Amino acid sequence: LVAAFFTIYGQANIFIYIWTAMVLATACTGLFLVWRKGKLVRRETASARGLNKAVRNSTLLGGLWGLLPIIGYGTDHIGTEVLTTAVVSGMMGGGALALHPIPGALRNYVLAMAAGAAIGLIINGGSGSIVMGVLLFVFAFALLRAGFRVGETFMGSKMAAIEIDKQAQTIGMLLRDFEDQARDWLWEVAPDGMMIRGQQQFAKVCGLSEGEFEAFVALAFAGRSERQPGLANVFGLVSRKRALSDVEFSVMNRDMAFWFRVSGRILDDGRFAGVASNITEERLAKEQVARLAHTDMLTGLINRMNFAPAAGTLIEQSHKMDQTVSFICFDLDGFKPVNDTLGHQAGDEVLRRIGKRLRGFAKDGDVVARIGGDEFVFATNRCADANAVKGLAHAILTSLSAPISLETDEVRVGASAGISTTARDGDDLGALMHKADLALYRAKDSGRGHALLFEPDMDQLVAEKRQLKQDLRQALERDEMLLVYQPLIDVQKQEVTAFEALMRWRHPKRGIISPVEFIPAAEESGLINDLSAWGIREACRAAADWPESINVAVNLSPVQFATADVVAMIKAVLQETGLNPKRLEVEITESLFIENTDVVVQQLQALKDIGVSVAIDDFGTGYSSLSYLMRFPFDKLKIDKAFIANLSSDHVSRGILNAIAQLGQALDLNVVAEGVETQEQERYLADVDCAEMQGFLFSQPIGLDDIAPFLLKLKAGQLAGISQSEDKDQVSAAS
Ligand code: C2E
Ligand code: CA
Ligand code: CA
Numbered sequence: 100l101v102a103a104f105f106t107i108y109g110q111a112n113i114f115i116y117i118w119t120a121m122v123l124a125t126a127c128t129g130l131f132l133v134w135r136k137g138k139l140v141r142r143e144t145a146s147a148r149g150l151n152k153a154v155r156n157s158t159l160l161g162g163l164w165g166l167l168p169i170i171g172y173g174t175d176h177i178g179t180e181v182l183t184t185a186v187v188s189g190m191m192g193g194g195a196l197a198l199h200p201i202p203g204a205l206r207n208y209v210l211a212m213a214a215g216a217a218i219g220l221i222i223n224g225g226s227g228s229i230v231m232g233v234l235l236f237v238f239a240f241a242l243l244r245a246g247f248r249v250g251e252t253f254m255g256s257k258m259a260a261i262e263i264d265k266q267a268q269t270i271g272m273l274l275r276d277f278e279d280q281a282r283d284w285l286w287e288v289a290p291d292g293m294m295i296r297g298q299q300q301f302a303k304v305c306g307l308s309e310g311e312f313e314a315f316v317a318l319a320f321a322g323r324s325e326r327q328p329g330l331a332n333v334f335g336l337v338s339r340k341r342a343l344s345d346v347e348f349s350v351m352n353r354d355m356a357f358w359f360r361v362s363g364r365i366l367d368d369g370r371f372a373g374v375a376s377n378i379t380e381e382r383l384a385k386e387q388v389a390r391l392a393h394t395d396m397l398t399g400l401i402n403r404m405n406f407a408p409a410a411g412t413l414i415e416q417s418h419k420m421d422q423t424v425s426f427i428c429f430d431l432d433g434f435k436p437v438n439d440t441l442g443h444q445a446g447d448e449v450l451r452r453i454g455k456r457l458r459g460f461a462k463d464g465d466v467v468a469r470i471g472g473d474e475f476v477f478a479t480n481r482c483a484d485a486n487a488v489k490g491l492a493h494a495i496l497t498s499l500s501a502p503i504s505l506e507t508d509e510v511r512v513g514a515s516a517g518i519s520t521t522a523r524d525g526d527d528l529g530a531l532m533h534k535a536d537l538a539l540y541r542a543k544d545s546g547r548g549h550a551l552l553f554e555p556d557m558d559q560l561v562a563e564k565r566q567l568k569q570d571l572r573q574a575l576e577r578d579e580m581l582l583v584y585q586p587l588i589d590v591q592k593q594e595v596t597a598f599e600a601l602m603r604w605r606h607p608k609r610g611i612i613s614p615v616e617f618i619p620a621a622e623e624s625g626l627i628n629d630l631s632a633w634g635i636r637e638a639c640r641a642a643a644d645w646p647e648s649i650n651v652a653v654n655l656s657p658v659q660f661a662t663a664d665v666v667a668m669i670k671a672v673l674q675e676t677g678l679n680p681k682r683l684e685v686e687i688t689e690s691l692f693i694e695n696t697d698v699v700v701q702q703l704q705a706l707k708d709i710g711v712s713v714a715i716d717d718f719g720t721g722y723s724s725l726s727y728l729m730r731f732p733f734d735k736l737k738i739d740k741a742f743i744a745n746l747s748s749d750h751v752s753r754g755i756l757n758a759i760a761q762l763g764q765a766l767d768l769n770v771v772a773e774g775v776e777t778q779e780q781e782r783y784l785a786d787v788d789c790a791e792m793q794g795f796l797f798s799q800p801i802g803l804d805d806i807a808p809f810l811l812k813l814k815a816g817q818l819a820g821i822s823q824s825e826d827k828d829q830v831s832a833a834s
Pocket of ligand 1: 585600601602613614615618631634654655656686716717740773774775776793794795796800
């Protein structure tokens with residue numbers, strides 16, 4: 100068109116044709132490129148190289164159109180000048196509009212054309228062309244400004260779009276991540292009960308196929324899922340459109356439970372949507388913790404909670420193999436005093452060591468448990484008969500009674516054992532344990548370190564004990580209690596220093612019952628206070644008739660100090676009987692000092708204040724150290740008969756005895772040896788300057804009526820142990 104107009108105005112020249120040819124060639128190249136690609140691509144993105152290319156092409160294109168004013172302004176015809184200005188400004192405007200996204204291209208394109216116009220003006224500067232050239236410059240400037248502005252806005256919005264896109268991608272990625280491998284995912288159920296989201300994750304966790312899981316859900320939704328109670332529960336709620344908040348349920352697959360925690364609610368359009376998480380591992384961890392709680396932390400043995408299932412399994416399996424399961428129940432002897440006097444840390448250590456020793460006897464399949472503070476059970480199917488299990492029990496007892504050396508002390512706790520076996524006592528665990536317990540009870544009764552098998556009459560023995568307690572309630576009213584007296588003798592002076600009052604129960608059916616049997620029963624039933632008050636009154640009343648030089652000793656049970664006002668009772672008795680308080684001695688055992696120390700000291704001090712003297716009985720059997728005992732006000736120390744009995748065979752006992760005797764002298768304490776049965780013992784005791792003695796060698800406990808004859812005989816020199824050892828049978832008969 101330009102070439103045509105130039106021709107019409109008669110201004111056509113060689114340059115304009117060449118230029119036209121160049122423009123046509125450029126246009127054709129462009130069209131060819133588009134044709135080759137097959138379509139006009141709208142590009143959203145460009146590489147840096149692509150941009151550079153665009154800038155270069157724009158510059159060339161701008162330069163091409165910039166040639167037009169150089170040619171056109173040189174014609175001196177207003178028509179061609181106007182046409183040139185119109186075409187160039189049009190191209191400038193159109194190009195600027197198109198190129199605004201690429202500021203460099205825009206700038207080069209516009210500036211190249213403006214430069215062409217300037218050159219055209221300088222070379223051919225006609226008056227009309229100057230005006231139009233200036234207009235063109237202003238237009239170019241305005242175009243550049245506007246183009247840049249639009250370009251900036253375009254870039255801004257493009258950058259923002261890119262940023263948003265990036266964010267969307269990130270979120271998408273995160274979501275995918277969250278749903279893929281995280282423990283949480285979204286789930287949705289259509290109003291008809293079809294799962295429309297999340298089923299894949301549920302199925303994957305349980306190791307089910309998606310189809311299987313959806314089938315379970317459909318059943319659960321319809322309320323027909325007996326095999327999957329957890330699902331039935333949750334989808335029952337979903338079908339009733341109830342909101343779920345952290346509901347935990349399990350899905351079963353081949354005996355394995357897979358656990359989920361779900362929340363969700365019904366949406367406006369009837370869909371049910373929420374989040375689900377896989378908490379199977381969490382549950383397993385919790386169960387692990389619970390399992391740990393089943394083992395005893397201290398000893399590492401099975402604890403009480405876990406014992407029944409473990410023992411149950413052992414019984415079941417052994418039953419199939421026709422094997423006998425034996426239950427050996429152990430109870431430690433003298434553990435409490437260790438715990439109380441040496442502290443809980445020492446107690447814990449003792450239990451740990453005992454546990455370790457017990458474990459040492461266990462082989463594969465045995466069940467070793469700690470079922471109480473100091474109670475243990477050893478269950479095994481390796482003992483074919485009663486003898487075998489008794490042998491094992493004794494071996495364990497021997498091991499348990501070996502000394503345990505702690506940081507500063509060495510302690511010795513023994514144990515007693517009760518045994519039941521499936522062969523003798525049936526398959527019921529509860530009954531087996533009960534029977535082992537009864538046997539243990541009997542074993543403890545018969546002294547430390549025994550192991551007894553359950554015998555059917557043991558049930559009866561327990562019943563008898565219950566009966567005994569009942570009978571004891573009426574014993575005082577029925578006048579069945581009596582006291583016997585055993586003398587304490589100063590061997591050097593050949594004099595009785597005191598008589599110890601010892602209680603007996605003349606039972607209407609069973610005959611004379613020993614205090615060893617009924618005192619514990621009285622302590623357990625609370626009758627001890629009445630019994631003791633009666634005994635002390637009787638003893639004081641009797642002693643009031645004796646020579647002034649002879650004291651009376653009474654035994655007090657530790658239980659009395661805790662449950663009654665011992666001091667008030669003794670004061671009342673003394674007042675009632677008129678006995679000089681100085682003639683009353685109370686005997687207490689070390690175990691008294693273990694609890695309520697301050698209260699006990701106060702009461703003992705109150706007794707001493709009125710003149711009553713206090714003796715420590717059975718000295719050496721407890722666990723109190725001597726320095727500990729020295730904090731208590733006492734006047735006499737009675738060495739336990741066990742030491743005396745062992746004198747001839749046990750050099751350790753001799754050492755202890757020597758030490759105690761010396762200590763007594765140093766502290767100005769009366770030391771008494773009880774349980775003196777032989778002249779050899781008597782001689783030895785005399786050698787260590789232990790002058791006061793009590794025992795069958797001198798006299799059995801005797802009735803009140805026998806006291807006067809006894810004193811007479813003693814005075815006549817006929818009854819001192821030294822000369823009386825051969826008469827033991829006769830004395831026994833008397834008691
Ligand atoms: P205990 O206070 O140590 O009493 C000494 C026990 O040793 C008495 O047994 C006595 O008969 C016995 N015995 C005395 N000489 C010998 C001997 O040479 N060899 C042997 N092997 N034993 C000897 P008993 O009378 O059966 O009393 C047992 C325990 O019952 C007493 O031990 C005492 O702790 C308790 N007891 C007795 N009467 C009472 C009472 O009235 N009140 C309280 N609370 N306890 C009492
Ligand atoms: Ca005593
Ligand atoms: Ca004693």
